[in-house]
Amino acid sequence: MTSLNLEALFQSKIDEETKIEPKDWMPDAYRKTLIRQISQHAHSEIVGMLPEGNWITRAPSLRRKLILLAKVQDEAGHGLYLYSAAETLGANRDDLVQQLLTGKAKYSSIFNYPTLNWADIGAIGWLVDGAAIMNQVMLTRTSYGPYARAMVRICKEESFHQRQGYEIMIAMAKGSPEQKAMAQDALNRWWWPSLMMFGPKDAESSHSDQALKWKIKRKTNDELRQQFVDVTIPQAEYLGLTVPDPDLRWNEEKGSYDFGEIDWEEFWSVVKGNGPCNKQRLQARNKAYDDGAWVREAASAHAAKKEQRKLEPQLETKAA
Amino acid sequence: MKNEWPLWEVFIRSKSGLSHKHVGSLHATDAEMALENARDLYTRRNEGVSLWVVESKHITASDPDDSDPLFEPAKDKIYRHPTFYDVPDDVTHM
Ligand SMILES: [Fe+2]
Ligand SMILES: [Fe+2]
Numbered sequence: 001m002t003s004l005n006l007e008a009l010f011q012s013k014i015d016e017e018t019k020i021e022p023k024d025w026m027p028d029a030y031r032k033t034l035i036r037q038i039s040q041h042a043h044s045e046i047v048g049m050l051p052e053g054n055w056i057t058r059a060p061s062l063r064r065k066l067i068l069l070a071k072v073q074d075e076a077g078h079g080l081y082l083y084s085a086a087e088t089l090g091a092n093r094d095d096l097v098q099q100l101l102t103g104k105a106k107y108s109s110i111f112n113y114p115t116l117n118w119a120d121i122g123a124i125g126w127l128v129d130g131a132a133i134m135n136q137v138m139l140t141r142t143s144y145g146p147y148a149r150a151m152v153r154i155c156k157e158e159s160f161h162q163r164q165g166y167e168i169m170i171a172m173a174k175g176s177p178e179q180k181a182m183a184q185d186a187l188n189r190w191w192w193p194s195l196m197m198f199g200p201k202d203a204e205s206s207h208s209d210q211a212l213k214w215k216i217k218r219k220t221n222d223e224l225r226q227q228f229v230d231v232t233i234p235q236a237e238y239l240g241l242t243v244p245d246p247d248l249r250w251n252e253e254k255g256s257y258d259f260g261e262i263d264w265e266e267f268w269s270v271v272k273g274n275g276p277c278n279k280q281r282l283q284a285r286n287k288a289y290d291d292g293a294w295v296r297e298a299a300s301a302h303a304a305k306k307e308q309r310k311l312e313p314q315l316e317t318k319a320a
Numbered sequence: 321m322k323n324e325w326p327l328w329e330v331f332i333r334s335k336s337g338l339s340h341k342h343v344g345s346l347h348a349t350d351a352e353m354a355l356e357n358a359r360d361l362y363t364r365r366n367e368g369v370s371l372w373v374v375e376s377k378h379i380t381a382s383d384p385d386d387s388d389p390l391f392e393p394a395k396d397k398i399y400r401h402p403t404f405y406d407v408p409d410d411v412t413h414m
Contacts, residue, residue: 021384023381023383023384024384025384025385070364073364074364077360077361077364080346080361081344081361084327084344084345084346085344087327087345088345092324093324093347094324146344149344150344153343153344157364157365296325299325299349299353300325300349302349303349303350303353306350307350
């Protein structure tokens with residue numbers, strides 16, 4: 001078949017909602033786009049452990065500590081599901097990890113913001129995992145089979161992440177005036193970065209059209225952002241907290257909220273590496289990787305030795 | 321750097337009476353580590369009662385481009401399905 005026919009056949013499979021599986025023919029650009037998107041998603045899960053990991057040793061109770069540990073462990077798992085989904089496309093795990101460690105690969109900018117106090121852990125679970133869920137629920141219907149299946153597994157685990165965060169927010173917002181002020185302050189700092197998680201505006205999103213045609217994405221950035229605002233505002237109201245947006249108001253006609261303009265200058269500056277914690281995050285990942293080198297080497301050596309021992313008795317029989 | 325740990329495919333039996341089902345893959349130095357990693361990665365919420373791990377290189381997959389000729393022989397044998405046969409309405413338990 002000519003590549004033109006193959007491409008038409010591929011698109012018709014997409015159009016009729018047949019999933020693409022690893023060994024199926026796919027256009028090079030589809031493969032590349034997916035490897036980039038899935039590995040960036042994996043890196044985000046891995047780097048995403050850092051801001052929360054920062055608070056594990058200082059969680060206010062054993063209950064909160066166990067919960068936070070379990071959540072952070074889940075994020076490690078999400079990273080691993082996604083790396084193996086990228087590998088089904090022919091990517092190499094070590095290469096992907098190197099791209100993260102050298103700063104060549106991107107990850108979600110939200111993780112370049114600092115976690116200053118315990119209320120931030122509540123705000124992250126509620127808002128950051130909440131925004132991630134919006135995106136990931138959409139991706140359970142993405143056209144590439146292994147990516148869609150990883151997303152189903154991830155979404156099942158995410159819902160506890162958001163709930164534990166919201167529970168922290170409830171405890172603080174209904175607590176002492178100082179606690180409520182901390183919760184409000186955390187919301188003030190995390191609100192806009194959370195809205196930025198959905199990426200540039202549709203008009204400025206370079207890969208968007210093709211990704212929609214290939215059904216890698218099923219909704220646009222702006223659609224997802226609007227959906228997030230609409231479900232989150234009532235949750236903020238329940239807490240008795242206000243989002244830091246003077247332009248926010250209910251629009252009766254369109255049945256959803258109008259909201260203010262994102263500070264796009266800040267958005268691009270963090271993407272380009274100038275956020276508050278970009279350097280710190282990369283340093284932490286590199287340190288973890290370097291400090292773990294001896295463990296990886298020892299495990300390889302141990303496995304080789306065991307393999308050798310299995311062979312040795314046979315050698316002895318031969319010699320006798 | 322380039323002595324990457326081998327890739328393993330993970331299969332889980334979710335409860336007794338059901339077959340093992342593929343859930344994903346992971347890297348590990350050997351089978352024992354693959355089982356331990358599979359436990360931590362794929363069964364954090366009681367997803368299974370039994371695990372299989374198989375090194376990915378040992379799996380032979382059919383080629384999707386050949387799937388038409390490969391599965392062709394079964395396609396025209398509709399008489400293998402019970403719906404092919406007419407059973408009179410008066411006849412029961414069949
Ligand atoms: Fe996650
Ligand atoms: Fe999460």
